[in-house]
Amino acid sequence: MTEERFRALAAAYGADPDRWPDAERSSAAAFLSARPAVARPILAAERRLDEALAAYAAAEPDSALRARIVAAAPRERRVGRVARWLAGAGLGLGLAASCAAGVAAGFAFAPSSLSHMLGRPAPTGADLSPLASPADDAAGG
Amino acid sequence: MRPSPGTAGPGDTDDELVRRAGQGDAAAVQALVARKLRRVLALAERMLGDPAEAEDVAQETFFRAWRHAPRWRPGAAKFDTWLHRVTLNLCYDRLRRRREKTVADPPETPDPGPGPDRGLMAQAVGERVRLALQGLPERQREAVVLCHYQELGNIEAAALMGVSVEALESLLSRGRRALRVALADLAELD
Numbered sequence: 001m002t003e004e005r006f007r008a009l010a011a012a013y014g015a016d017p018d019r020w021p022d023a024e025r026s027s028a029a030a031f032l033s034a035r036p037a038v039a040r041p042i043l044a045a046e047r048r049l050d051e052a053l054a055a056y057a058a059a060e061p062d063s064a065l066r067a068r069i070v071a072a073a074p075r076e077r078r079v080g081r082v083a084r085w086l087a088g089a090g091l092g093l094g095l096a097a098s099c100a101a102g103v104a105a106g107f108a109f110a111p112s113s114l115s116h117m118l119g120r121p122a123p124t125g126a127d128l129s130p131l132a133s134p135a136d137d138a139a140g141g
Numbered sequence: 142m143r144p145s146p147g148t149a150g151p152g153d154t155d156d157e158l159v160r161r162a163g164q165g166d167a168a169a170v171q172a173l174v175a176r177k178l179r180r181v182l183a184l185a186e187r188m189l190g191d192p193a194e195a196e197d198v199a200q201e202t203f204f205r206a207w208r209h210a211p212r213w214r215p216g217a218a219k220f221d222t223w224l225h226r227v228t229l230n231l232c233y234d235r236l237r238r239r240r241e242k243t244v245a246d247p248p249e250t251p252d253p254g255p256g257p258d259r260g261l262m263a264q265a266v267g268e269r270v271r272l273a274l275q276g277l278p279e280r281q282r283e284a285v286v287l288c289h290y291q292e293l294g295n296i297e298a299a300a301l302m303g304v305s306v307e308a309l310e311s312l313l314s315r316g317r318r319a320l321r322v323a324l325a326d327l328a329e330l331d
Contacts, residue, residue: 012313014289021295021306049317052324053289055263056270058183065182065196069174069203074210076165 001027003035007042015047156215163210170207177221178203180291181228187286188232190275198231225291225301229283236279266327273323281316284309 006028013019020028032039148168155176161169181202186195205227213220274282280302287298288309299309 008310008314011317012288012310013295014317019288019292046317049321049324050289052266052327053270053285053320055266056187056274057267058179058186058290059192059195061178061182061196061199065200066174066178069178069200070170072204073167073170073207074163074165076167 001031003031003038006031006039010042010046014050015043016050155220156213159206159210159213159220160215162207163213173206174203177224180221181224184225184228184286184291185232187271187274187290188229188282189235190271194235198228198235201231202228222297222301225287225293229301233279269324269327270320273320276323277316277319281312281319284312285316285320288313 001024005024009020009024009028013021017025017028032043150172153169153172155173158169158173158176162173178199182195182199185198185202186192189195189198202224206224209223274285277285283302284298287293287301288295291298293301295306295309299306302309302312304312
């Protein structure tokens with residue numbers, strides 16, 4: 001990097017290398033290392049201006065402004081909320097129905113599946129009695 | 142995985158928050174305001190030099206953002222750049238109106254503020270800088286505000302201003318030189 005370019009960058013972007021163009025930052029750093037007697041006074045002059053500019057702090061947004069802006073933001077439509085609630089309710093009902101169906105199917109098919117696993121014919125309705133002896137299962141195996 | 146409605150965190154991209162804000166997600170709205178309002182207000186204040194006008198501009202910028210949010214297309218532009226563009230347009234509208242009014246009714250010369258021998262407080266220096274910035278030609282002021290205060294990269298700032306990077310650097314150099322002259326009494330800036 002030439003001295004002229006180093007001066008031009010400092011004049012445009014100030015003393016902080018973080019503000020300099022990405023593509024030229026490393027060559028500017030190399031120039032600073034190679035010719036500190038030239039580079040440092042250039043940066044020092046720009047740093048004084050940077051420090052003065054930093055004294056102009058921007059105001060914090062006040063809460064009233066913030067509230068006006070938030071109040072004007074899009075709101076979720078009531079129809080959308082209702083639809084979402086209904087969708088949620090529908091899902092709940094669907095799950096409940098599925099559970100009920102699952103229980104019913106369990107009653108309908110579990111004996112045959114069980115018997116299949118145990119390797120014996122499907123039991124009749126009377127065999128579903130909770131009073132059926134576990135020994136019966138063992139005897140059938 | 143998309144964040145659930147009702148929550149927003151620093152990991153959410155601007156695009157994601159805008160999309161959700163457009164759907165009326167209150168948490169996304171709050172997050173966008175927290176993330177961008179200070180930045181928009183600072184831009185307007187330094188361009189206009191008037192806090193009350195800057196508030197009006199910041200408010201209008203966000204109103205436009207809310208109207209635009211339901212149609213926001215991620216990836217088409219950076220939301221931050223879009224906000225800067227809208228803010229600058231609104232500032233230029235006001236500066237134009239101000240110029241028209243000034244022709245009819247010239248203002249009094251602004252008070253340059255206290256001299257260095259009075260022991261300037263930081264606030265007074267800030268006021269001097271505000272006046273010095275307002276004394277710059279508008280394009281030089283825009284370049285300095287975008288690059289120095291808003292910390293935009295040179296390519297993004299040049300694109301926003303519709304000029305080449307070389308032209309941006311020229312505006313910056315001339316702007317900073319004029320500021321140095323205007324503030325020379327503060328701390329031997331020359």
